[in-house]
Amino acid sequence: MGWGILFIGYFLAFFVSVPPLPLIGLALVAWALHSLADYRPGFMNAAWWLIPLGVPALFETFVLVTKVLPFLGVAMPEMAWINAVSIAVSLVRYALILAFHIVFLRHVRGFAGELELPSIAKRADWGIWLVSVQCTCLMVAMGLELVGWQLPLFSMIAYLLQFVWAIFNAINIFTCYMYICPEGDEDMERKPSRFGFVNDIRAKMEERDARARERENAYKEQKNNRKKRK
16 A cells, blocks of 8 residues: 555655665655555645655765765865755755645545544644654754854754654554555455564554543443433
């Protein structure tokens, strides 16, 4: 269906900072969203944001190459401008990351809602909030740096927050991979994973969701009984 590829691509694109892996990750995310668009066309709206987001990834790859080539004996011209441009490109990158996540996670929320998976939908809302806070803080820090004001502690905290939302959203995508199957496969028995930890996670989540459904059914039954008494 595309969730597995999306999980791998998302991890590379937004958690790994070594070029050109983020660029490869963006390509995998685009491929996965194209597949998911067969089930919810709105996912293609998110995929289009990956095209401009690929430009900063290409620039970061170029910067890495300029730093590596001198160690290989290749003479490079002096590029004093590259630091300021890197900050500006990073500022644009985080604005695009924010735009992509708002569109993408809104459709994850809508898709999960249609499939009656409220926990996934709720985590998508939290994901939007986390990305918005981190990207806004980091863009403010970068904007101040461009005009000569530096807040190292604020910038460090903003960068660390990226790991929080990246891990949070990756976990939610992995949950989609485990619980959302292609149309027509709803009644098929789930195949065990080759990885033991994946099976353990699935078992724990299924047990937790079963308890949640029991509590919800009990609450609904109590509510119906109160209405009947009235």
